[in-house]
Amino acid sequence: MTKLSRRNFLYTTGAAAAATLASPLVARAGTDTIKVGGLHDLSGALDSTGVPMNQVFQLAIKEINDAGGLLGKQVEAVIYDPQSNMSLYSQYATQLALKDKVDVVMGGITSASRETIRPIFHRYNTFYFYNTQYEGGVCDRNEITLGTTPAQTVKRVIPYAMNLYGKKVYTVAADYNYGHITAAWVKRYVEENGGEVIATEFFPLDVAQFGSTISKIQGAKPDFVLSAMVGTSHLGFYRQWAAAGMKSQIPIVSTVYGAGGTEQVILTHEESDGIIASFGYFEAIDNPTNKAFLEKVAQEYPDKKWVMSEISEVTYEGMKIWADAVKEAGSTKRDALLEVLTSGKTYDMPAGKVKIDPKTQHAVRDVYIATCKDGAFAINETFPDSQPEDTQMVCDLIKDPKSNTQYEISL
Structure with missing residues (x-):
């Protein structure tokens, strides 16, 4: 594999597309579509992570539409590029909620970006999926958190x-x-x-x-x-x-290397071999769902210069799980969707079995330990049904459904 500089990576994976999003590319949808928001860094300090997330986000929407859409309508993406800038995150989150009136948002990478936009979506009752591994502690009925936490990894x-x-x-x-x-x-x-x-x-x-x-x-x-x-x-x-x-x-x-999907591409094998990591997803997961998923990604993005990672795979999960709940509930309304999402239903995803813990609205999921070798991770151990125990220590949305905070867990 030819190694890329950061500049070449950005050019070949979507810098040109990201440039068009310096001014937001907003889908001007009518009432005949269901709108979903995408808020990922397509330029800026974390673009190497945001570009793959956005591509897989769009792949999931394409699959949903190819299967007939939702509730008799096609799903349309409203995509903004916050450019790793918290002011733009705030601006675009407000626009998604008030101007575009999307039914759900998938987005945010860093915890700083999440804590910028999460209160905005909570205030305006715009359902929000945070699909990134993070430090734990968020307790918000308006958010579904699918990435892993420290207690899991x-x-x-x-x-x-x-x-x-x-x-x-x-x-x-x-x-x-x-x-x-x-x-x-x-x-x-x-x-x-x-x-x-x-x-x-x-x-x-x-x-x-x-x-x-x-x-x-x-x-x-x-x-x-x-x-x-x-x-x-x-x-x-x-x-x-x-x-x-x-x-x-x-x-x-x-706890981070390999999470974005581009680290192993940007660094040489000599620089990355031997690093051990733990995540909720690696490409090496051996199940039929993952094999089919990776084939779809390769067909859709044959020239991609990134490796599938937890953050991108979980973004795909977010769209697919949300869509499944919309079908079952017959509605895009948050409370109706939460009844489905927190019912104990298990989803068969590329990463393995995933379900939503009703107490925290975080994912209970399989977790893996792997070692990087020749630019790819080989799985060493698997831990099924890992609970978000850290967040369970401080969050109980069943008892306190009005909670809207990130608790700093006492250590």
Whole structure:
């Protein structure tokens, strides 16, 4: 596989399309269609993650329409590019709710973007699906959360890595709420398993030089590095780590690497091989639904320069699960859909079995640990029906359906 620079990746995967969205590309639909909002970063710091999410979002809509649409109508996408800019996220979320009057929104990547748009959708009763792995704690009846949380992934990968490598851990993480809360969970799970986090460092999303940190890690001599780095700039850590000759000395375990689907394309095999990660989806999942899904993606996007990841697959799940609920409820109204979604129904998805926990409206799903080799992840272990236990500690939407907050879980 030819490795790409970030610039070439963006050009070949949709930078031209994203450029047309600098001014929003809004589907001007009439009453004869059902409108769904897409709010993914098609340009900006997280475009390498947002472009694949948007493409799979549109694939799901195409499949729904090819199967006859919903309630006798075709589904039409209203797509905005927030450009990794929180002001634009706020602006476009308001437009989706008030001007476009969409029935549901799929969108947001970082927790910062989610916490910008989630209160807007809650205020205007616009149903919202957040399809990204995150730090846990959101309790909002207006949101369905399908991505994994630390209790589903970090809880699994920490003891796995400690059994392989040892008990001294050095954490590097993104400097916003996802990185901070995930680092706290890492510390908790390391200590629960008899280990020690010897240092934790946080980095803004635009930082790309890590020489001084690599020197600190060399001096600290941990058994492994736990990375919760996010975005294209942070890929510089892995590249510089390999260039410093550290891959053969101290292994890396990550809660994020591979989640966006482009990391293994942008980095060389020499830079990425050996990284261990845990997610709710990897391409290597061996089931008929996943095989058929990957064939459809390859047919629809034969020139794609990304690997299917949890964030993109879960975006596909979001549209398909929402559409299934619309069919069963005979309505696009949120409360009618929630009756279906929280009824205990299990969905057969490419990632495996998925159902919605009625207490938190988070996904109960299969979780996997895998190792990167030759640009692809090979699955090592599977954990069926993993519960979002962290969010279950603080959220009970059955008892408090008016809840509208993100709890910071006490660790």
